[in-house]
Amino acid sequence: MRKKSIAKRDKILRAAFAVVCEKGYYETRLEDVAKVAGVAKGTVYLYFKDKPDLYLGIIRWLIGKAVAIVEEVKKEPASAPEQLRQVFHRWIDALSSQPATIDLVFPEMREERCEIARRFRREVLPEVHRLIKAIADVVRSGIRQAEFRRVEPRLAALSFLNAFRSAVLANTNWLGVRTSPQRALDIFFYGINKD
Amino acid sequence: MRKKSIAKRDKILRAAFAVVCEKGYYETRLEDVAKVAGVAKGTVYLYFKDKPDLYLGIIRWLIGKAVAIVEEVKKEPASAPEQLRQVFHRWIDALSSQPATIDLVFPEMREERCEIARRFRREVLPEVHRLIKAIADVVRSGIRQAEFRRVEPRLAALSFLNAFRSAVLANTNWLGVRTSPQRALDIFFYGINKD
DNA sequence: GTATAATGACTGACCGGTCAGTATAAATAT
DNA sequence: ATATTTATACTGACCGGTCAGTCATTATAC
Numbered sequence: 001m002r003k004k005s006i007a008k009r010d011k012i013l014r015a016a017f018a019v020v021c022e023k024g025y026y027e028t029r030l031e032d033v034a035k036v037a038g039v040a041k042g043t044v045y046l047y048f049k050d051k052p053d054l055y056l057g058i059i060r061w062l063i064g065k066a067v068a069i070v071e072e073v074k075k076e077p078a079s080a081p082e083q084l085r086q087v088f089h090r091w092i093d094a095l096s097s098q099p100a101t102i103d104l105v106f107p108e109m110r111e112e113r114c115e116i117a118r119r120f121r122r123e124v125l126p127e128v129h130r131l132i133k134a135i136a137d138v139v140r141s142g143i144r145q146a147e148f149r150r151v152e153p154r155l156a157a158l159s160f161l162n163a164f165r166s167a168v169l170a171n172t173n174w175l176g177v178r179t180s181p182q183r184a185l186d187i188f189f190y191g192i193n194k195d
Numbered sequence: 196m197r198k199k200s201i202a203k204r205d206k207i208l209r210a211a212f213a214v215v216c217e218k219g220y221y222e223t224r225l226e227d228v229a230k231v232a233g234v235a236k237g238t239v240y241l242y243f244k245d246k247p248d249l250y251l252g253i254i255r256w257l258i259g260k261a262v263a264i265v266e267e268v269k270k271e272p273a274s275a276p277e278q279l280r281q282v283f284h285r286w287i288d289a290l291s292s293q294p295a296t297i298d299l300v301f302p303e304m305r306e307e308r309c310e311i312a313r314r315f316r317r318e319v320l321p322e323v324h325r326l327i328k329a330i331a332d333v334v335r336s337g338i339r340q341a342e343f344r345r346v347e348p349r350l351a352a353l354s355f356l357n358a359f360r361s362a363v364l365a366n367t368n369w370l371g372v373r374t375s376p377q378r379a380l381d382i383f384f385y386g387i388n389k390d
Numbered sequence: 391g392t393a394t395a396a397t398g399a400c401t402g403a404c405c406g407g408t409c410a411g412t413a414t415a416a417a418t419a420t
Numbered sequence: 421a422t423a424t425t426t427a428t429a430c431t432g433a434c435c436g437g438t439c440a441g442t443c444a445t446t447a448t449a450c
Contacts, residue, residue: 003415003428003429004428004429005429008429024312025221026220026221027311029404029405029406030405030406030407031405031406039430039431040430040431040432041406041407041431041432042407042408042409042430042431042432043429043430043431045406045407045408046429046430050406050407051406051407081388116222117219121369125369125370128370129370129371132370132371132372139387142387146389147388147389148387148388148389149385149387149388149389151378151381151382151387152372152374152378154370154371154372154374155361155365155372155374155378155379155382156382156387158361158364158365158370158372158379159358159361159379159382159383159387161361162357162358162360162361163354163357165357165360166350166353166354166357169353170350170353174316174320175320175323175324175327175349175353176324176327176349177327177347177349177350177353179347179349179350183346183347183350184350184353184354186346187346187350187351187354187383187386188354188382188386188387189386189387189388190344190385190386190388191382191383191384191385191386192334192337192343192344192346192351192354192383192384193276193342193343193344193384193385194341194342194343194344199394199395224438224439224440225439225440225441226439226440234396234397235396235397235398236397236398236440236441237396237397237398237441237442237443238395238396238397240440240441240442241395241396245440245441246440246441391450392449392450393448393449393450394447394448394449394450395446395447395448395449396445396446396447396448397443397444397445397446397447398443398444398445399442399443399444399445400441400442400443400444401439401440401441401442401443402439402440402441402442403438403439403440404437404438404439404440405436405437405438406435406436406437406438407434407435407436408433408434408435408436409431409432409433409434409435410431410432410433410434411430411431411432411433412429412430412431413428413429413430413431414427414428414429414430415426415427415428415429416425416426416427416428417424417425417426417427418423418424418425418426419422419423419424419425420421420422420423420424
């Protein structure tokens, strides 16, 4: 009796992640995922119910990692701005190899009908909420310490995520921007207005 | 029926836009687009080479409208911050009915192979550059007038776009944030840091 | 009458998911 | 120890539904 190993599940997950980063969900062929993972196509279905399930597995895994970083940083004895800075840089490091990741984590905004979007909303949105909450907590504590202005913490968290997005985008050169991530964070902290 | 009318092309484009907003590119069936446009499927192929071509038509159309708004506002005699505020609100108005739009305009970040992404990069990225440039121009003039800090204009433009994204997201309640768009703009201008 | 716009039934490639069969590790018997 | 049985992980050829794109036919403008 052999056992389904967690290691193999992980291997498939990583393979799927790589392929999805390259091609996006819809252009990802399970055949390819299997090939990259070094297993047969059928094996994928032993570990994941279907294609959406595999995809959701990736998202949960990614958001889990992102949240873990926040939780870890929150323990450190540092000011809220410093903690956000930490999170920001550790995230940058984590996905420097796979910038495409950023679009996986953000929720799709399609309306009702589309199968995968519906499942996504039902199953992954709670995870995204966790991520936003984790950041919002840091912001909230920063406001208490009078390090931040009295902004809406959850909106600030969302803005932080989008600032991160700017940073990632500006760190590739698809958009002809090419600046260090640092500067995007800077705009998030200080805005662009004088005074 | 003498000439292929521009009006009909437009009708198809609008129909496609509506369906793509609802389902996303890959779940969009040309059959449905045709139905919504009130034409037969074959007719779509008289006006657009293939599905990607139709999609790219939508994107160009949207970015064209976005750039037009910026150009228009730029003519008005107002300070740079005020102009950005104008653009922001007119954009919000323009897509209040279709929040999903926001994800169409942003470039996909997939790597080489995927057909549509490749065409996107080749054909639409220049349009996105135009959009970024238009905003960056306003920022630049604001810096000249000492209304803005000395930030990198193109990065500021990108940040502006992502702030807009935050606003749109926070204006739906998928993420449990629900604030007025105004506040997201506020964070973009003033940052979240105290002082 | 003729050129062209419009139609929608049709086709064929494609791919997610299945399943009958195989390989192999553990359990058990001798 | 070693043979035999049992359990199950794994395989990959195959199937069936789907849908982008085609084209023979029809409708219409001039």
